[in-house]
Amino acid sequence: MHQSRLPNVVPLRSDLRSMSCADCEARQTCLTAGMDDADCARVSRLVLQRHRLLRGHALYQMNEPVRGRLYAIRSGQFKCFQLTPAGDQRITGLPSRGALLGLDAIGTEVHTSAATATTESVLCELSHPRLIEAGRDFPALARRMERMLSKELARQQGLALHLSRQTAEQKIAHFLLELAWPDSTASVTMPLTRRDTGDYLGLTDATVTRQLLRLHRQCVLRVDRKHVRLVNRRRLEELAAGNPPAQLSMDKLA
Amino acid sequence: MHQSRLPNVVPLRSDLRSMSCADCEARQTCLTAGMDDADCARVSRLVLQRHRLLRGHALYQMNEPVRGRLYAIRSGQFKCFQLTPAGDQRITGLPSRGALLGLDAIGTEVHTSAATATTESVLCELSHPRLIEAGRDFPALARRMERMLSKELARQQGLALHLSRQTAEQKIAHFLLELAWPDSTASVTMPLTRRDTGDYLGLTDATVTRQLLRLHRQCVLRVDRKHVRLVNRRRLEELAAGNPPAQLSMDKLA
């Protein structure tokens, strides 16, 4: 919203064409993770083109044809969601820097979900068939793709487990930790409205508000609007894991 | 356990070695879906060996090394689950005939979940690297694998969405329909205890019992112990979708 106030959070006119994977912030989380400079350059050459999207702009819509495209997030963050017959959003994920968009649609004709940028973002467009093709004599790439797929599968699995049995508090704690993960920062900007966050976690907006307030009062977080500072990360992790509320941590020493 | 009482539900000594994909019951749901006899035979030759597992026997445990193995379920059904640090099971899926076991572990070193047979089962052992290798000049196979992966991703995604916001009734309805799906039969055998079913859906055993009873009383199901007959499938689908309880179905005609 107010990026304009912060001078160049993203350089305004950096040339998308001149970007390469070598100097990418996502190099260690993206397809290039763990690769040497040579392999990294090879991946870089597979990028068809790069796109800049502004906050709120859609990358693709639900039921749009896929055409074998995948998009790596070079910077920024996205909101993926489905629209139910009833017409409301179900958020399916919040991929950020280094993630691949469109994995759930590989091998299918149309997208099963929509993706829109929650912040100004830069994407690297890839062709899935060409990636497969390239993977034949580029084992590191093939392995990395496999790994990213199984990671995604594991993430969804974890999410399902998480949503199935947890309290509102645990869900919120988990959610914040996931948001903070990619940058392992202590300061998160929640990219969703309270209502959308609730939708994602299976809660209502009111409950999200109340839980955040509670954690704020317990000095685990400092909440200001969409901005959350993780004051006591340890405690937050305990809460996410479902540990009993506020015990002197003496039990660890027993 | 008591298969011995039912004469040859599965032929007792049918030779695992002589089995082929051509005559497999899962031909249309497995890797071979949509293939002609020639391609089907090609897939068949990729099977390293076949295994018979008895009810309750484990195929693999959590944290066991993967060694690039995948298992196609030729017949039977499995229960996949994780063990939480606290020591209780979280069921992650109930794959049956035609499904691939171990997809969530491709490209990883160890299994993230355990798989045990809920009924006597026959499995076809495959090597993931060899499948990939074979896929290079066997496009139909490569396409099918991709499709199965993205299907699995979509399934998990659907599960997560489902668990996040649904009522107990919706969850149970959905669960039964999923169970009945592979054979599109009207008669399901619940492979799990009430407690495990509850674990899967994020409910308690008591709630599972009560919901089944309720659906029984509404004449949507006929429940007898682990055996469930889907009396009114249409209604069950409505309930799974979250349609308002018991309306004269006149609204369809309006």
Added chain:
DNA sequence: CGCTATCTTGAGATAAATCAAAAAATGTGG
């Protein structure tokens, strides 16, 4: 035939939903 698991059933507790309204933030156009 008893032993143990699992299932059912009930009564009471509770977390979160719902409903509703006020307060704050955001966006718009003059």
Added chain:
DNA sequence: CCACATTTTTTGATTTATCTCAAGATAGCG
């Protein structure tokens, strides 16, 4: 830059679905 419309958030009061706890019934199993 300010008044106004819209959206989002907060907060409260009440309701409800589901959990918890617990006891009794049933089925599976040696």
